[in-house]
Amino acid sequence: FVELHGAHSGQNMASAVASVVSELDISNKLVALVSDNASNNGTLVDHLETELQGASNYSGTRWDSTKGHIRCLSHVIHLSVMSLLRGVKAIPRNVDIRAFNPGDQTLTSEDAEAFVADGNKEADELDDSGIVDSTVDLASAIDKIRKIAKIVRSSPQRMELFRDTAKSIEDYYEKKALSLGKRYTRKTVKNLILDVVTRWNSVYFMLERALEFSEAIDSLTSHPKVKIFRAYALSKADWESVALVCKWLNYFRSASTMMAAEKYPTLSFSLRIYFVLIAYVSRLEESLEVQGSAALEAGIHACKSKLLEFFDKSTFDSEYYYFATILDPRFKDSLFQSSDGLTSSLFSEDWLIKG
Structure with a gap:
């Protein structure tokens, strides 16, 4: 270099x-x-x-x-997802969403668990005053998980308390299954993950891990002797909103992972991924679960706007996207045919997950 x-x-x-x-x-x-x-x-x-x-x-x-x-489409995905998270106030509004680490595309939950979030602008600085939706407050739910993860990871004793709590829950389910003559596969107890707010993949892994051990978290927040977690108890609506955004982030993660490939060319995928992501976000925008929440509407709109902005910039300026797609024997000119059946099969919502 x-x-x-x-x-x-x-x-x-x-x-x-x-x-x-x-x-x-x-x-x-x-x-x-x-x-x-x-x-x-x-x-x-x-x-x-x-x-x-x-x-x-x-x-x-x-x-x-x-x-x-x-x-770089991976960077476009990063900007779109960060716009989504900032739109729902899940990350502080003063975070520079343009900051991009190419290594995030292949980030694993193990990597995220190992992060030490020094200097992380966490929920202490999170301004959620702009969210008026009292039914599903996504920022509040993620804020609570972030605080719980920070507290658990702040000392070996609290980490041990969390792991013992999760283990006790697994013991209970195993014992119950055995009493019914059924087999039970124990879940490996893992630490909670604290995100780095400039890295959306780490936000995804933090939420995914929290959902995996939601019962242990609920047990901590209702613990009769440990009061430090009580202020961060999550309601059923909180958990539902976290599961919702985690599902969205997983979809974008599939696209990001596909574009991170090093053993095959990815330019011919770009148009298809743009089409699929824009269609996916458009469906979310029209869904009742999003339309019922001002916060979610704001986030999805911000995400879609960013995707459309760079789709227009990329495909209007450069013809190489079209050349690469047509020269790929898997696609040829199929992306440009107008058959509804063909379009639905090419741009099906589960294509990225299957891919």
């Missing part, structure tokens, strides 16, 4: 890229540049076009910076 001196402006980065392209003598072979969606990358491609045209060894077809800029 080339060390970049000075500010990380688009112009400086363009000069660095142009220098490498010239050194490798590939200026006439340059097709596209893939980047995340930071504003300085837009400046980069504009200046790179000028830099290449001014190079002494440049000849032949002019490189088109507009067509040749491929926007």
Whole structure:
């Protein structure tokens, strides 16, 4: 990698890229540049076009910076999901949702469990005053889980209390099953996960783990002798809202994981993933569970707007998405046929999960 001196402006980065392209003598072979969606990358491609045209060894077809800029879909997914979480006030509004770690695409629950959330802007700073929906307060539910996870993980004694509580619940179900002559597969007791609010996958794993051990959490918040958890008791509506958003995040995680592949090209998937995600969010937008909540409506609308924004930018500017799709023998021109039956099979809601 080339060390970049000075500010990380688009112009400086363009000069660095142009220098490498010239050194490798590939200026006439340059097709596209893939980047995340930071504003300085837009400046980069504009200046790179000028830099290449001014190079002494440049000849032949002019490189088109507009067509040749491929926007990272994984980063688009990140921006969309973070917009969703910020829209429902599940993360502090002052969090920079543009911050993106490519490694998050392959993040596992084990990785998330190992995080030490130093400097994490947690629920102490969460401003949920804008949420007026008293029936399902998603921010409040996630806030409670975040606080419980923080308390449990704050000391070995509390972590042991949580694990003993979860183990006792497993003992109860095993004993009950045996009394009925049935087999019971014990659940492995795991620690709660504390999220890092700039990493939506960690929010997903925090909620998923909380749902897995919801009975243990409820037991802690109603413990007769341990009062520290009582203020964070979750209602049935709280748990339902957490399960709802966890389901949504799992769907986006499937798309993100597919785009993280390194052993096969992914550009030909991009249009299909855009179509599927936009259709999925549109269905959510029209669902009764979302329309009944001002907070959820705001989050889903923000998510859809971000997807549409970058879908328009990407597919209007660059024809390479279409070329890649047509050249993929699995798709060819099928994405552009108007048959309702074909469309429903190509864009079925469970395609990402199956994939």
